[in-house]
Amino acid sequence: MKASWSLWGWPLVIAVVSALGLVGGLVGDGGWDWLGWIGLGVPCGAAAWFGLRRGRARDAR
Amino acid sequence: MSARTLRAWSWLHKWSSLASTVFLLVLCVTGLPLVFHHEIGRWLGTQVIAPTLPAGTPRVTLDRVMAAAKARFPAKVGMYVSQEPGDDTIWYVTMGDAPSSTTDLKQVAVDARTGAALAEPALDRGLMFVLREIHVDLFAGAWGKLFLGFMGLLMLVAIVSGVVLYAPFMRKRRFGDVRRDRSPRVKWLDLHNLLGIVSLTWAIVVGATGVVNTWADLVIGHWRDHQMATLLAHYRGQPPVTFPGSLETAVANARAREPDMTIAFIAFPGTSFSSAHHYGVFLRGRTALTGRLVHPVLVDAATGEVTTSAAPPWTLTALLLSQPLHFGDFGGLPLQWLWAALDVITIVVLGSGLYLWLGRRGPVRQVLAADLRRAGR
Numbered sequence: 001m002k003a004s005w006s007l008w009g010w011p012l013v014i015a016v017v018s019a020l021g022l023v024g025g026l027v028g029d030g031g032w033d034w035l036g037w038i039g040l041g042v043p044c045g046a047a048a049w050f051g052l053r054r055g056r057a058r059d060a061r
Numbered sequence: 062m063s064a065r066t067l068r069a070w071s072w073l074h075k076w077s078s079l080a081s082t083v084f085l086l087v088l089c090v091t092g093l094p095l096v097f098h099h100e101i102g103r104w105l106g107t108q109v110i111a112p113t114l115p116a117g118t119p120r121v122t123l124d125r126v127m128a129a130a131k132a133r134f135p136a137k138v139g140m141y142v143s144q145e146p147g148d149d150t151i152w153y154v155t156m157g158d159a160p161s162s163t164t165d166l167k168q169v170a171v172d173a174r175t176g177a178a179l180a181e182p183a184l185d186r187g188l189m190f191v192l193r194e195i196h197v198d199l200f201a202g203a204w205g206k207l208f209l210g211f212m213g214l215l216m217l218v219a220i221v222s223g224v225v226l227y228a229p230f231m232r233k234r235r236f237g238d239v240r241r242d243r244s245p246r247v248k249w250l251d252l253h254n255l256l257g258i259v260s261l262t263w264a265i266v267v268g269a270t271g272v273v274n275t276w277a278d279l280v281i282g283h284w285r286d287h288q289m290a291t292l293l294a295h296y297r298g299q300p301p302v303t304f305p306g307s308l309e310t311a312v313a314n315a316r317a318r319e320p321d322m323t324i325a326f327i328a329f330p331g332t333s334f335s336s337a338h339h340y341g342v343f344l345r346g347r348t349a350l351t352g353r354l355v356h357p358v359l360v361d362a363a364t365g366e367v368t369t370s371a372a373p374p375w376t377l378t379a380l381l382l383s384q385p386l387h388f389g390d391f392g393g394l395p396l397q398w399l400w401a402a403l404d405v406i407t408i409v410v411l412g413s414g415l416y417l418w419l420g421r422r423g424p425v426r427q428v429l430a431a432d433l434r435r436a437g438r
Binding site: 006007008009010011014016018019022025026027028029032033036037040041043044046047049050051054 | 238392
């Protein structure tokens with residue numbers, strides 16, 4: 001179980017947050033739009049953070 | 062996962078991706094500017110802007126709007142009249158040689174307050190038109206649309222199989238770990254996995270809603286030929302209306318029937334969205350969600366009386382709700398930029414996938430084998 005959380009934990013969180021953002025953004029304006037921006041900002045942020053950072057990869061090999 | 066199942070999933074991922082990658086790249090590249098089509102339209106000057114008049118300036122009748130459009134194209138007949146959501150200052154009148162025309166359509170933008178023709182937005186030329194046509198059907202009509210829908214289905218297969226394959230490659234490694242100190246192919250393998258998994262939900266949603274959109278004509282055709290045909294059974298056998306009566310009266314009666322709604326568009330008799338005897342007045346709600354949905358009111362084009370006001374079938378509702386989730390136009394400019402970013406991420410996933418396949422005989426093979434051996438343990 002532990003291995004599967006360490007493998008799927010973050011992907012699952014990102015998937016759920018994105019889904020909340022998509023649905024939330026759709027149902028309303030104003031505060032709901034913020035939910036959309038945050039929900040889809042998370043996958044973009046994760047892509048940028050892990051995809052663009054330099055070094056620090058050696059320890060995790 | 063046994064070596065056998067792993068091989069089966071790899072096979073599925075490889076072939077579903079290979080068959081669709083080129084088309085998906087075309088969709089991503091053409092879709093990127095389409096996310097900003099309003100902004101680009103404004104920038105290119107192709108978007109019509111109504112002059113500023115005091116709020117509450119009275120509106121002219123729709124019959125005058127039609128007369129203004131007709132003056133521009135006397136040989137053509139009305140097909141659709143529509144308004145953009147949130148802007149009731151301009152009516153867009155679409156005209157054709159016949160109500161059922163699909164080519165050589167013209168549009169006239171008419172000021173709703175003065176009845177003056179403001180512009181003739183180009184429906185069949187310009188950069189955005191070309192991009193949209195490529196994106197929708199590759200300039201290949203209904204079959205092109207269904208073909209792209211099939212490519213979308215392959216994309217969904219590639220996504221699901223890709224998620225299954227994520228496990229063996231990432232087991233016992235930290236989330237987001239990209240091995241930059243190894244060969245470029247190993248780095249790109251890790252980036253492919255990372256970007257694929259973070260954009261998962263978005264890619265599934267945009268892919269699936271894109272597929273649903275390719276069925277739009279079928280859904281509308283089914284609605285017209287079945288539900289609407291049943292409601293209008295007693296009109297069967299009557300000759301089609303050739304000179305429809307006052308549009309203003311028809312629309313006023315439709316609005317009186319559904320006073321809480323506003324106009325999305327009006328379809329003339331004989332178009333895909335109406336019958337041979339009716340104006341189809343499509344109303345929308347006023348909230349963020351109901352504003353996306355349409356409620357058809359069918360008005361007898363000869364008498365101007367409402368024949369029926371019925372909620373559309375759930376298939377049409379599902380289609381309309383899937384559209385914003387494909388276009389990304391429901392959360393203002395910030396959401397459009399996020400949509401664009403996720404589109405670019407998808408392009409990188411597609412490109413890196415292709416790159417990994419092209420280099421499959423190179424050193425990446427040993428790394429893959431080692432990753433998979435470790436996962437098998």
